Amino acid sequence: MLALLRPLCWVNTHVLRVGRSLGWVALALMVFVILLQVFFRYALNNALNWPDEAARFLMLWMTGLMAPSAYRWGGFVAIDMLPQALPRTAGLVLSLVILVLSxxxxxxxxxxxYEHTFGFGGKFNSSSLRIPLEWAGMxxxxxxxxxxxMSLFVGMILLISVNIELILRSLIQLLDEDAELPSxxxxxTLQSAD
Structure with missing residues (x-):
């Protein structure tokens, strides 16, 4: 199983690192767009029609790209008193069952x-987001x-990849508690909290 875990862990590490970088860019752009809207609305008394939807767009992509890292590192809210209170094997089995259900x-x-991205709803245009290309003669x-x-679709695929990694980690720990798992x-700060 370590032969399966190592390449998956390597792929997840690199893909999620890129996702976090893009997520930070989306967060910074989202803050900029919101502040721009506040300035136009309250300082110039001329609200723009696109920043609300642009901020929502960026927030969805930030979430889809960063949530898999949080899931991988145990950053989601979890009630883990029961698995920790159980003996080691029983706690690992319970965690494994929860991962499979997830x-x-x-x-x-x-x-x-997939249905939203490539189905009926994905064919519609945004009500306010447009890419102005008049400057290029288009x-x-x-x-x-x-x-x-697509942020939901991509985020779920990344979460599945992380979930499979976590399942493999749990299985390996269950079968061999001394196994050396890849980083x-x-x-x-998160590793010291464990």
Whole structure:
């Protein structure tokens, strides 16, 4: 199983690192767009029509790209008193069962993300997001909603990849408590909290 875990862990580490970088960019742009809207609305008394939807778009992508790292590092809210109170093996089995159930939920999330992205809803245009290309002698392009819905689809795929890694880690720990697991690239502040 370590032969399966190591390459998956390596891929997750590198893909999630890129996702976190893009997520930070999305967060910074979201803050900028919101502050721009506040300035235009209250200082110039001329509210723009696109910043609210642009901020929502950026927030969805930030979440879809950063949530898998939080899931991998145990950053989600969890009630872990019972697994910690149980003996080691029973706690690992319970955690494994919860991870398998989570995998089923994530697969359903991927299906919903796919249907929204490539289905009927993804064919519509955003009500206010447009890419102005008049400066290049081209027509303005309306942003399709599928690019917003795609954040759910991509985020769920990344969460499934992390979930499979966590399942493999739990299985290995269950079978061999002395097994040396590959690093999960967690920041030192999270590793010291364990």
């Amino acid at each position: 995998l089923f939920v994530l697969v359903i999330g991927v299906q919903h993300g 027509e303005t392009v309306k942003v399709k909603l599928k690019f917003m819905y 999960d690239d967690a920041p030192d």
